[in-house]
Structure formats: structure tokens, C-alpha cells
Amino acid sequence: MTSEIDEENQVLSPQGESSEDQSEQDCSECGAKGRCLREGLGEEQMQGLRKITRTLGPFKPGENIFRVEDKFKSLFVIQSGAVKIETASFEGTKLVDGFFFRGDLVGLESIGAHQYGHDAIALERTLVCELPFDHLESLCSFVPRLQRKLMIILGQKIRYTNDTIVHGRYMSAEKRLLSFLQMLCEKKIIEKSDNTGSVQLPMSKGDIASYLGLRPESLSRTLTKLQNDGIIRNQTKKIEFLDIKAILQQVCG
Amino acid sequence: MTSEIDEENQVLSPQGESSEDQSEQDCSECGAKGRCLREGLGEEQMQGLRKITRTLGPFKPGENIFRVEDKFKSLFVIQSGAVKIETASFEGTKLVDGFFFRGDLVGLESIGAHQYGHDAIALERTLVCELPFDHLESLCSFVPRLQRKLMIILGQKIRYTNDTIVHGRYMSAEKRLLSFLQMLCEKKIIEKSDNTGSVQLPMSKGDIASYLGLRPESLSRTLTKLQNDGIIRNQTKKIEFLDIKAILQQVCG
DNA sequence: AGCAGGATTTGACCCAGACCCATTGGTGGA
DNA sequence: TCCACCAATGGGTCTGGGTCAAATCCTGCT
Numbered sequence: 001m002t003s004e005i006d007e008e009n010q011v012l013s014p015q016g017e018s019s020e021d022q023s024e025q026d027c028s029e030c031g032a033k034g035r036c037l038r039e040g041l042g043e044e045q046m047q048g049l050r051k052i053t054r055t056l057g058p059f060k061p062g063e064n065i066f067r068v069e070d071k072f073k074s075l076f077v078i079q080s081g082a083v084k085i086e087t088a089s090f091e092g093t094k095l096v097d098g099f100f101f102r103g104d105l106v107g108l109e110s111i112g113a114h115q116y117g118h119d120a121i122a123l124e125r126t127l128v129c130e131l132p133f134d135h136l137e138s139l140c141s142f143v144p145r146l147q148r149k150l151m152i153i154l155g156q157k158i159r160y161t162n163d164t165i166v167h168g169r170y171m172s173a174e175k176r177l178l179s180f181l182q183m184l185c186e187k188k189i190i191e192k193s194d195n196t197g198s199v200q201l202p203m204s205k206g207d208i209a210s211y212l213g214l215r216p217e218s219l220s221r222t223l224t225k226l227q228n229d230g231i232i233r234n235q236t237k238k239i240e241f242l243d244i245k246a247i248l249q250q251v252c253g
Numbered sequence: 254m255t256s257e258i259d260e261e262n263q264v265l266s267p268q269g270e271s272s273e274d275q276s277e278q279d280c281s282e283c284g285a286k287g288r289c290l291r292e293g294l295g296e297e298q299m300q301g302l303r304k305i306t307r308t309l310g311p312f313k314p315g316e317n318i319f320r321v322e323d324k325f326k327s328l329f330v331i332q333s334g335a336v337k338i339e340t341a342s343f344e345g346t347k348l349v350d351g352f353f354f355r356g357d358l359v360g361l362e363s364i365g366a367h368q369y370g371h372d373a374i375a376l377e378r379t380l381v382c383e384l385p386f387d388h389l390e391s392l393c394s395f396v397p398r399l400q401r402k403l404m405i406i407l408g409q410k411i412r413y414t415n416d417t418i419v420h421g422r423y424m425s426a427e428k429r430l431l432s433f434l435q436m437l438c439e440k441k442i443i444e445k446s447d448n449t450g451s452v453q454l455p456m457s458k459g460d461i462a463s464y465l466g467l468r469p470e471s472l473s474r475t476l477t478k479l480q481n482d483g484i485i486r487n488q489t490k491k492i493e494f495l496d497i498k499a500i501l502q503q504v505c506g
Numbered sequence: 507a508g509c510a511g512g513a514t515t516t517g518a519c520c521c522a523g524a525c526c527c528a529t530t531g532g533t534g535g536a
Numbered sequence: 537t538c539c540a541c542c543a544a545t546g547g548g549t550c551t552g553g554g555t556c557a558a559a560t561c562c563t564g565c566t
Binding site: 087089090091095097108109110111112113117137138140141142144147148150151152153154155156157158159161162165166167169170171213 | 340342343344348350361362363364365366370390391393394395397400401403404405406407408409410411412414415418419420422423424466
């Protein structure tokens with residue numbers, strides 16, 4: 001079922017599973033190329049970054065990259081695949097706090113904490129690049145552009161949460177879903193011709209519901225509504241966008 | 254009405270309004286002492302930090318420290334007083350995104366953006382310490398502990414938002430309010446004897462409601478309910494805590 | 507002190523989405 | 537291939553909190 005995606009990741013990450021024997025990271029074929037933390041650094045500035053990183057994985061769907069109680073040690077750049085992070089809510093149930101795709105940094109949420117404080121779970125076959133935080137921090141002192149980049153990413157994360165979650169509290173289920181679909185478009189669109197396209201969903205509907213602050217039943221109903229309105233076609237592991245313009249504009253309106 | 258608070262701030266910030274003539278910042282009597290970014294730095298490490306900072310204010314209640322469209326330039330440590338930040342929601346109404354008290358850093362949300370993206374408004378007589386971000390960044394490269402401190406603060410901010418706002422979506426109005434009161438306890442408690450205490454509210458009830466993702470009417474009803482339950486005494490600009498233990502425990506329960 | 511205008515509270519009503527339950531569908535393992 | 541199991545959907549009901557409207561209460565101003 002996820003075979004298409006796996007194929008693609010293979011192609012994009014040829015350094016693949018046997019990366020342990022590499023003494024230095026080879027970024028030239030990484031799936032996160034163009035979106036990684038290192039982007040914008042000069043060749044000699046990258047040397048240091050390459051030396052401290054190594055590829056981990058592949059993680060199979062459902063496997064943990066780290067766990068709540070693990071000691072915070074590293075950030076992870078997603079080379080290929082997708083990851084969710086989740087915490088136990090105050091009532092005990094699991095609560096999805098975020099999704100991460102190719103090029104995203106996982107672990108920012110734990111900077112300054114002793115433990116990660118949440119589980120990071122692969123949603124599909126996933127390769128990550130580990131950045132030990134201590135090393136990264138030291139490196140930042142010598143490479144101001146890296147320091148700046150990291151701070152910018154932290155700032156963006158704060159803003160993104162604010163714009164989506166905080167403002168999302170005032171949005172209807174339909175708007176929340178639309179802005180989620182919009183995000184998916186930007187991060188993961190597979191094929192896109194003019195006004196239509198489609199996305200493979202690496203996560204379950206339940207995960208999406210949790211992330212949006214809705215019950216699965218409500219999400220399901222909202223998806224059905226959008227389908228009846230002719231905006232999407234709702235499938236189990238895939239959503240087709242029949243009217244991308246409508247999606248982009250309805251979020252704002 | 255806010256005279257008590259103003260008095261107190263006076264005492265705590267004697268460098269006060271005429272700080273422009275100081276060539277170097279004097280932190281020895283600052284109201285944020287013990288909670289400021291510089292905490293934990295050695296004497297010689299603080300030298301650099303002092304050189305780039307200056308005190309601004311006092312801002313009167315309602316005055317802007319910066320505005321949405323202002324170019325992002327500085328972070329601000331609150332020496333005394335209180336500040337809210339707010340943005341226009343997608344439907345046009347103002348939405349309170351955060352409250353800041355003595356020792357808090359305002360402006361983190363805008364790191365990496367061109368403009369602040371929100372208004373920062375003093376809620377009472379407020380003095381702030383300006384940290385030009387470019388200078389702060391350069392300084393971070395030379396003072397690893399400062400760099401680390403800043404990153405930790407950014408990480409904490411991300412976690413705090415996650416724990417309150419994100420998880421708050423699954424909490425009832427009552428629980429949200431209780432966790433807000435808990436935060437106030439930690440940040441601003443005026444007097445506290447054993448199991449009781451009280452807080453002067455520098456912000457309006459409307460601001461609190463907005464911050465909690467509620468309508469003013471709902472907040473009012475919830476406050477009334479807590480009062481009937483004997484947990485608080487609800488006044489216009491002040492809340493008395495009649496049973497602090499109940500507040501602390503009910504949030505978790 | 508008296509008044510205008512906004513903030514806060516209260517009441518009545520409504521609705522989006524939670525909750526509970528039944529059915530269907532998709533998937534991985536024997 | 538078949539079965540067991542969980543994900544997804546759909547129906548029905550309930551309710552917390554939103555919405556509208558009408559007092560009060562405060563506060564700053566004259």
C-alpha cells in the first residue's frame with residue numbers, strides 16, 4: 001500500500017541503510033536536500049556539520065525514533081518518510097502534537113529539557129539524520145550562520161504553532177481541516193496538475209483528528225462534507241484534491 | 254487602582270525613567286533580577302550583555318512597546334510591569350497570544366521574521382530592557398552559555414505553548430482557567446499565606462478570555478462557578494485564592 | 507458628585523462537535 | 537484464502553460553550 005512512497009524514498013536516499021560504515025555524512029543525495037538545516041551554508045561551513053551527523057534507520061512504520069523518557073540528546077532531520085510526535089494527555093489518552101516530513105527537524109520541542117517528553121514514531125519507512133545537540137551547539141559558536149539558521153527555525157516553529165493551533169481554536173472543524181490540507185499540499189503533494197492533485201496520507205485519520213483537536217467521528221463527517229461539496233475525494237490512505245483553489249482560499253475566508 | 258503595583262515597581266526599578274544617560278546598563282537593582290536571560294552568566298560574560306542593552310520606558314498602560322508592522326529588531330526583557338501580545342485573527346478581531354511578566358522575554362515569537370507580526374502592549378506601568386537581536390546573536394557566538402540559555406528559553410517556550418494551548422483544547426473551560434490561575438500564582442503572586450493568596454490582574458477579563466480561547470461570557474460564568482465552589486473570590490481587578498491546593502490539584506485531575 | 511461609555515455579569519436559547527453505539531471496510535497474520 | 541481486529545463511517549443524542557440581549561458595575565471625565 002505504501003509501496004509507491006517507499007520506492008520514492010529509496011531513490012531519494014541511496015546512502016540507505018548501510019550508512020554506519022561511512023566516516024562522514026554524504027549529503028549529496030539526501031532526500032532532505034534543499035530543506036535541511038544546512039541549507040545556505042558554504043561548503044567549508046558544512047564540513048563541521050557533516051562530521052557530527054549520521055544517518056539512522058530505516059525505521060519501519062510504528063517504530064520509535066525516540067521515546068518520552070529517553071534522555072534528550074539529538075535533533076533529527078528527516079531525510080525521507082514521515083514522523084509523528086505524541087504525548088500522553090492529562091487524561092491518559094495519546095495526543096498527536098505534530099507531523100514531520102522530509103527536511104523537517106524533530107526534537108526542537110525538547111531543547112533545554114532533560115528528556116524528550118514525547119514519543120517520535122515513524123509513520124512510514126523513514127530515514128533520519130541525527131544531529132547530537134551538544135555538538136550542534138558547539139558548532140553554532142563557530143558558524144554564526146548555523147546559529148542564526150537554528151534560531152530562525154525555532155522562531156518559525158513558535159509562529160507556526162501560534163498561527164495554526166492558537167488561531168485554530170477559533171476555527172470550525174472544516175477550516176481546521178482545510179488548513180491542514182493546505183499544509184499537506186505544501187509539504188507532500190505527490191502529483192499536481194493545475195487545480196487538482198493528491199496526497200498519500202502516511203498517518204491514520206485518528207492521528208489527524210487528534211492533531212486537529214477533533215474526535216475521529218467529527219473529522220470523518222467533515223471529510224465527507226468536503227467530498228459532497230466536490231472539493232476533495234476522501235479515501236482511506238489518500239486524499240484527492242479536486243479543487244485546490246477552493247482549499248487555499250477557504251482557509252482565509 | 255493599580256497604585257500598589259506601581260509603587261512596588263518603583264521600588265524594584267530605581268534606575269527608572271532617566272536611564273538614557275547611562276552609558277552602561279546597571280542590572281544590580283533590576284526588577285527582573287534572578288529571572289533574566291543573563292542569569293547564570295559570570296561577571297565578565299555579563300559585560301558584553303550590559304553593553305548592548307538599554308532600558309526603555311516607562312510605558313503607560315495601553316502603550317505599545319512595538320507594533321505588528323514594526324521591523325523585528327530586538328527582544329525585550331520585562332524589568333517590571335506586564336505586557337500582552339496580540340494579533341488580528343483571520344476574522345479581524347484581536348486575539349491575545351500571550352502575557353509576559355517580570356523577567357520574561359518578549360519578541361521570541363518574531364525571531365527569523367521581518368516584522369514582529371503582533372502588537373506588544375503594556376498592561377500597567379512597565380519598564381523593559383531592550384536587547385538588539387543582531388548584537389545578541391553576535392554575542393552568543395562568543396558566550397556559549399548565553400547561546401545555550403537563549404536556546405533553552407526558546408525550547409521552553411515551545412513546550413509551554415504545547416502544554417497549555419495544545420493540550421488546553423481538550424480541557425474544559427474550568428480546567429483552562431485553573432491552569433491559567435496556576436500560572437499567575439507562579440509568576441505574580443502578591444501575598445500568600447499557607448493555602449490562600451491573591452493576585453492583582455493587570456489585564457482585563459476580556460484579555461484573559463481571549464487568551465484562553467473562550468468568550469468573555471463563558472469566562473465570567475466559570476469564574477462565578479469557582480467562586481460558588483469556594484475556590485476563589487472574583488473581583489474586577491483582583492482574584493483571591495481561597496484554596497490554592499484545590500487549584501494546583503484540580504488542574505492535573 | 508454626576509454622567510457617558512465601556513467592561514463585566516446574568517439570563518435565555520442554540521448549535522457544533524463530543525459522546526455512545528452499530529455497521530462497514532481494510533489489513534495483516536495464520 | 538479466510539479470519540480477527542482495528543480503522544473509518546454513520547446515526548442519534550447530549551451538552552459545553554457560543555451567541556444575542558439586557559441589566560449592572562466601573563472608570564475616567566466634566
